[in-house]
Amino acid sequence: MDTGMTAPPHEARPAGVGRALPDTQQGMRRRNLSRVLHTVGAEGPLSRAAVASRIGLTRAAVSTLVDELIRWELLEELGPERPGRVGRPGSALAVSGRGPAGIGAEIGVDHLAVCAVDLRGAVRARAVRRSANRGRAPEPVIAELTSLVRQVVAEAEQEELWPAGLAVAVPGLVACDGRTVVRAPNLEWRDTDLGDLLPPDWPLTVDNEANFGALAELWLGAGTPREFLHVSAEIGIGAAVVVDGQLLRGTRGFAGELGHVPVRPDGPSCACGGRGCLEQYAGQEAVLRAAGLRPREDLVGLLAERAEKGEEGVRAALRDAGTALGIALTGAVNLLDPETVVLGGALAGLSPWLLPSLEAELTGRTAGPACPVAVSPLGPEGPLLGAAHSVVRAVLDDPAAVANRT
Amino acid sequence: MDTGMTAPPHEARPAGVGRALPDTQQGMRRRNLSRVLHTVGAEGPLSRAAVASRIGLTRAAVSTLVDELIRWELLEELGPERPGRVGRPGSALAVSGRGPAGIGAEIGVDHLAVCAVDLRGAVRARAVRRSANRGRAPEPVIAELTSLVRQVVAEAEQEELWPAGLAVAVPGLVACDGRTVVRAPNLEWRDTDLGDLLPPDWPLTVDNEANFGALAELWLGAGTPREFLHVSAEIGIGAAVVVDGQLLRGTRGFAGELGHVPVRPDGPSCACGGRGCLEQYAGQEAVLRAAGLRPREDLVGLLAERAEKGEEGVRAALRDAGTALGIALTGAVNLLDPETVVLGGALAGLSPWLLPSLEAELTGRTAGPACPVAVSPLGPEGPLLGAAHSVVRAVLDDPAAVANRT
DNA sequence: CTAATTTGTAAACGGCCATGACGAAATAGT
DNA sequence: ACTATTTCGTCATGGCCGTTTACAAATTAG
Numbered sequence: 049m050d051t052g053m054t055a056p057p058h059e060a061r062p063a064g065v066g067r068a069l070p071d072t073q074q075g076m077r078r079r080n081l082s083r084v085l086h087t088v089g090a091e092g093p094l095s096r097a098a099v100a101s102r103i104g105l106t107r108a109a110v111s112t113l114v115d116e117l118i119r120w121e122l123l124e125e126l127g128p129e130r131p132g133r134v135g136r137p138g139s140a141l142a143v144s145g146r147g148p149a150g151i152g153a154e155i156g157v158d159h160l161a162v163c164a165v166d167l168r169g170a171v172r173a174r175a176v177r178r179s180a181n182r183g184r185a186p187e188p189v190i191a192e193l194t195s196l197v198r199q200v201v202a203e204a205e206q207e208e209l210w211p212a213g214l215a216v217a218v219p220g221l222v223a224c225d226g227r228t229v230v231r232a233p234n235l236e237w238r239d240t241d242l243g244d245l246l247p248p249d250w251p252l253t254v255d256n257e258a259n260f261g262a263l264a265e266l267w268l269g270a271g272t273p274r275e276f277l278h279v280s281a282e283i284g285i286g287a288a289v290v291v292d293g294q295l296l297r298g299t300r301g302f303a304g305e306l307g308h309v310p311v312r313p314d315g316p317s318c319a320c321g322g323r324g325c326l327e328q329y330a331g332q333e334a335v336l337r338a339a340g341l342r343p344r345e346d347l348v349g350l351l352a353e354r355a356e357k358g359e360e361g362v363r364a365a366l367r368d369a370g371t372a373l374g375i376a377l378t379g380a381v382n383l384l385d386p387e388t389v390v391l392g393g394a395l396a397g398l399s400p401w402l403l404p405s406l407e408a409e410l411t412g413r414t415a416g417p418a419c420p421v422a423v424s425p426l427g428p429e430g431p432l433l434g435a436a437h438s439v440v441r442a443v444l445d446d447p448a449a450v451a452n453r454t
Numbered sequence: 455m456d457t458g459m460t461a462p463p464h465e466a467r468p469a470g471v472g473r474a475l476p477d478t479q480q481g482m483r484r485r486n487l488s489r490v491l492h493t494v495g496a497e498g499p500l501s502r503a504a505v506a507s508r509i510g511l512t513r514a515a516v517s518t519l520v521d522e523l524i525r526w527e528l529l530e531e532l533g534p535e536r537p538g539r540v541g542r543p544g545s546a547l548a549v550s551g552r553g554p555a556g557i558g559a560e561i562g563v564d565h566l567a568v569c570a571v572d573l574r575g576a577v578r579a580r581a582v583r584r585s586a587n588r589g590r591a592p593e594p595v596i597a598e599l600t601s602l603v604r605q606v607v608a609e610a611e612q613e614e615l616w617p618a619g620l621a622v623a624v625p626g627l628v629a630c631d632g633r634t635v636v637r638a639p640n641l642e643w644r645d646t647d648l649g650d651l652l653p654p655d656w657p658l659t660v661d662n663e664a665n666f667g668a669l670a671e672l673w674l675g676a677g678t679p680r681e682f683l684h685v686s687a688e689i690g691i692g693a694a695v696v697v698d699g700q701l702l703r704g705t706r707g708f709a710g711e712l713g714h715v716p717v718r719p720d721g722p723s724c725a726c727g728g729r730g731c732l733e734q735y736a737g738q739e740a741v742l743r744a745a746g747l748r749p750r751e752d753l754v755g756l757l758a759e760r761a762e763k764g765e766e767g768v769r770a771a772l773r774d775a776g777t778a779l780g781i782a783l784t785g786a787v788n789l790l791d792p793e794t795v796v797l798g799g800a801l802a803g804l805s806p807w808l809l810p811s812l813e814a815e816l817t818g819r820t821a822g823p824a825c826p827v828a829v830s831p832l833g834p835e836g837p838l839l840g841a842a843h844s845v846v847r848a849v850l851d852d853p854a855a856v857a858n859r860t
Numbered sequence: 861c862t863a864a865t866t867t868g869t870a871a872a873c874g875g876c877c878a879t880g881a882c883g884a885a886a887t888a889g890t
Numbered sequence: 891a892c893t894a895t896t897t898c899g900t901c902a903t904g905g906c907c908g909t910t911t912a913c914a915a916a917t918t919a920g
Contacts, residue, residue, distance in 0.1 A: 070510045104476045109908050135866025136916035298791025309785035322819030379715035379785045385704025413728030541897025542885035
């Protein structure tokens with residue numbers, strides 16, 4: 049039906065600064081500190097006056113806020129700007145390269161990875177280790193991860209950074225408490241509370257790797273809008289829905305199950321109980337079967353390699369997967385009207401063979417201008433970066449909290 | 455008080471009070487006024503102390519806020535509460551039944567309707583007139599509507615209410631400016647700016663009737679959650695997506711086009727360019743054709759009547775429509791994980807014959823507990839009430855704005 | 861070299877919520 | 891019946907915070 053296009057009554061949500069703080073003077077102060085920090089972080093070196101005009105406060109107010117942020121080492125003064133206009137040149141402010149850092153970690157089926165990201169968003173330390181984790185018990189995996197984290201933290205501390213929190217991306221479903229892995233099929237973990245296994249040295253967040261990947265796309269992607277659909281395939285096929293700069297998680301945290309959207313209602317039955325789900329056509333197993341290949345560790349690499357070589361069977365399998373994806377995405381796009389669809393994770397690497405049929409389906413089934421499909425530039429790095437950045441965002445969202453923690 | 459990290463996955467957003475006001479003391483004051491008003495409105499008669507504990511301010515602060523709201527006639531003192539507990543009983547506060555009112559209007563194909571709703575949410579005046587508007591020029595329709603509005607406003611003014619704004623629900627696509635009807639197929643209007651045709655006496659908002667219907671469901675529905683899918687069928691089939699208490703409009707305002715979600719990818723072609731869209735199976739035309747009936751004005755009534763009489767052809771047609779709806783909704787539910795699906799508009803009246811097959815499809819295709827499907831209790835009143843309430847919400851969201859307008 | 865413009869800071873100001881104390885009005889216990 | 895206790899609403903005080911106003915510093919325009 050025709051949805052209206054009104055915006056009027058209910059206004060957009062400002063980036064960053066959450067509404068959790070109470071509406072008291074202290075809360076106001078904390079929100080304004082956050083707004084200053086966010087603004088400087090997002091728009092490069094800026095003078096106090098420029099910040100003031102951007103966030104709608106006076107120069108005097110911004111001055112005191114900046115003083116405080118400098119005292120906390122979250123902001124630093126770069127010195128006078130090169131004057132291009134009349135008037136006294138401002139003093140450029142930039143987010144500090146020292147101080148709090150976000151530690152991101154990733155538990156993959158065949159590897160562990162950890163990195164440290166500073167407030168500017170730069171990766172300052174990292175460590176990766178191959179590690180066959182399929183079916184391995186949580187304890188040794190986490191122990192190995194912990195040593196990797198300690199290594200990265202030590203490296204970061206040498207550059208005057210201190211860890212403000214640890215965020216772990218896992219290939220599975222995570223409970224709303226942000227600590228417990230409910231189910232990770234490829235690791236064969238169930239109801240594992242990572243908070244119990246990791247050292248309690250840092251505030252911990254655990255989330256699904258697809259979610260972190262989508263957030264990375266939101267925060268780091270080139271010109272990625274505040275409203276998009278991030279499709280990835282690691283285990284199954286997941287779509288993260290980003291609306292108004294926020295990840296949509298759903299009532300029970302199950303949002304984004306694109307893999308079980310019906311593509312052909314009378315198709316083959318699926319483990320979920322339905323029939324003809326997308327996963328039956330574009331899931332890893334289905335594509336391998338259609339391509340006539342046998343499962344292996346690096347599936348994506350295998351497929352890409354064979355497709356590259358011109359194997360028609362593989363190409364056809366990917367083409368068909370793209371078609372199925374296109375059908376499912378048509379439904380999603382009609383429902384959500386996102387600004388773009390972004391292919392991430394394994395799909396990014398296979399996009400040369402998926403995209404043509406996918407886009408054909410999507411444009412063919414849409415009346416107006418079709419929703420553009422982009423390929424994530426982050427690729428497999430997304431989840432790790434998203435995790436680390438989620439910690440950084442938390443600092444930017446409430447700098448006073450971390451200042452009181454030092 | 456360290457909020458620490460972002461309260462991980464699920465971070466509730468406080469109802470109402472938007473973040474548009476600047477973070478200055480005046481803005482803070484205005485937000486707190488709004489929070490007090492919202493709280494009293496939502497949780498019935500409340501003492502100052504009860505409000506204070508709910509919104510996290512001190513009694514003293516709430517006292518001054520309440521004084522101001524009473525001076526503006528937005529709140530009124532009911533007198534001492536009946537004491538059930540120890541201690542001095544509080545003085546009950548309630549939202550005023552006088553003062554600003556929201557005027558809602560609806561332009562239908564065969565009728566015009568207007569109502570006035572007070573801050574308490576009660577309908578205080580209303581007027582309906584049958585009127586064959588299909589293909590009629592905008593000017594006379596709006597003139598007729600205006601006289602109806604004046605009548606309702608006069609009625610409301612006799613009860614010491616004054617109109618705080620006018621919201622108009624139309625069966626068509628509305629531009630983002632909230633004034634212009636881009637396209638209303640059943641009225642045969644195109645690019646009609648209602649702001650030019652209506653008297654400029656009141657702040658105006660125009661929106662699609664389905665959107666207002668969904669908002670009515672959100673604000674008035676019995677126990678309707680902050681996250682649901684509202685499906686309605688007037689012209690085409692539309693789904694309003696409500697996430698976190700907000701209507702999702704999409705980048706271009708086209709969100710919710712459930713009617714063009716592919717149900718059978720190789721099905722009959724559709725005007726949208728696609729094939730096998732839901733509308734081909736559950737749209738009004740399709741159902742009529744399947745039932746072997748000819749178009750008429752009151753389609754829903756006709757279908758319901760025949761189905762009631764036990765005509766197997768009609769029942770089968772509705773059953774099949776339910777199945778198609780179920781398939782499309784399975785996709786939507788998998789993607790969004792809403793708390794419930796609500797059938798509104800024409801679908802509410804036909805639900806007895808749609809629901810069984812719809813729910814069978816939905817539960818059969820979902821692994822865990824299926825998403826419950828409810829029928830809107832508002833029925834055809836939704837859009838009108840939603841329109842009027844949208845004005846009321848605007849007042850509750852920023853009471854200072856209307857106070858400065860009197 | 862002067863006038864104009866812009867930046868950053870300091871002091872005075874005003875608004876707003878918190879704190880603490882107090883009287884008022886109810887209940888609970890003796 | 892009388893006192894202690896609890897809770898409510900209000901008032902005066904104080905502290906915090908952004909604004910206003912003024913001013914010195916630094917640069918460009920003429």
